[in-house]
Amino acid sequence: DAGVTQSPTHLIKTRGQQVTLRCSPKSGHDTVSWYQQALGQGPQFIFQYYEEEERQRGNFPDRFSGHQFPNYSSELNVNALLLGDSALYLCASSMTAGGGALSSYEQYFGPGTRLTVT
Amino acid sequence: AQSVTQLDSHVSVSEGTPVLLRCNYSSSYSPSLFWYVQHPNKGLQLLLKYTSAATLVKGINGFEAEFKKSETSFHLTKPSAHMSDAAEYFCVVTPRLNNNDMRFGAGTRLTVKP
Numbered sequence: 001d002a003g004v005t006q007s008p009t010h011l012i013k014t015r016g017q018q019v020t021l022r023c024s025p026k027s028g029h030d031t032v033s034w035y036q037q038a039l040g041q042g043p044q045f046i047f048q049y050y051e052e053e054e055r056q057r058g059n060f061p062d063r064f065s066g067h068q069f070p071n072y073s074s075e076l077n078v079n080a081l082l083l084g085d086s087a088l089y090l091c092a093s094s095m096t097a098g099g100g101a102l103s104s105y106e107q108y109f110g111p112g113t114r115l116t117v118t
Numbered sequence: 119a120q121s122v123t124q125l126d127s128h129v130s131v132s133e134g135t136p137v138l139l140r141c142n143y144s145s146s147y148s149p150s151l152f153w154y155v156q157h158p159n160k161g162l163q164l165l166l167k168y169t170s171a172a173t174l175v176k177g178i179n180g181f182e183a184e185f186k187k188s189e190t191s192f193h194l195t196k197p198s199a200h201m202s203d204a205a206e207y208f209c210v211v212t213p214r215l216n217n218n219d220m221r222f223g224a225g226t227r228l229t230v231k232p
Contacts, residue, residue: 004161033218042208042222043162056218090162107220109154109162 002027004093004110012116013081021076021113025093031055032074033107034066035090043090049074050096081117088112120145122209124223132231137181137196139226141209144190151192152210152220153183162208168192179203204230 005024013019025032031050035043045058049068068074072093078085092107125140143149150169154162166177173185183194192209209223 033220035222040225042224044222045220048218092162106164106167108164111159111161 004091004108006089006091006110006113008113009111010114010116012118014118015081015083017081018077018079019081019115021078021089021091021115023074023076023091023093023110025072025074025091026108029093029095029108030072031094031096032068032072033092033094034074034076035092036060037088037090037112039087046076078115083117086115086117088114120147120149120211120213120219120221122151122211122221122223124207124209124226126226127224128227128229130229130231131199133201134198137194137199137203137228139194139207139209139228141192141194141223142190143192143209143211145211145213147213150212151183151185152212153177153181153192153194154208154210154222156206156208156225158205165194165207199228199230201230201232204228 004026007022033048034046036046037043046060046064047057048055052068063079065077090112091110094107122141122143131137152167153165155165156162165181166175168175168185176182181196183192185192206225206227208225210220212220
């Protein structure tokens with residue numbers, strides 16, 4: 001089992017540019033969550049995708065958007081990059097309880113993508 | 119609203135001595151609580167979790183934590199530190215009925231001296 005994988009590992013972008021980060025969930029998982037971890041801080045929840053829709057969102061601006069594909073993989077897009085967007089972006093996958101219940105089971109994290117905005 | 123406060127940003131212990139990482143939580147709902155560990159350049163790994171069963175939770179690598187509702191605490195302990203325990207540790211809270219809304223603490227960096 002490959003676990004949660006993320007690409008790329010590192011990325012350097014310029015202010016104003018756009019970036020796309022990718023995540024493949026652990027086998028058997030159908031739910032993907034994205035987190036931003038600034039240097040020296042704990043991860044902050046960006047949003048979660050389930051059944052190809054954004055199910056829940058944290059306190060992040062609309063510049064942050066995402067997508068989930070039929071194979072459950074996911075992308076995180078950030079537009080109009082700011083210096084403050086520099087962070088480690090973590091993807092976590094989980095399995096939502098049967099019947100489309102709101103709760104997800106334990107989340108498994110990928111190694112992250114380190115984004116640097118200059 | 120829910121949040122966690124990790125009371126120490128940095129803890130340093132000698133190898134073979136006990137580890138105590140402190141976490142207090144605040145939650146409007148019955149909480150689920152987790153401890154995750156993050157090694158450099160690696161993803162977050164779940165150490166243990168409390169959902170609603172036994173208040174003393176045993177995790178991997180000899181770690182355990184006790185849920186104390188009266189003190190709103192969920193401290194992480196280990197009887198004897200190993201060099202490989204050096205890492206960043208995060209306490210996490212989520213409402214029990216909505217495990218999607220995970221709130222992380224700021225983290226505690228554990229240093230283990232030989």
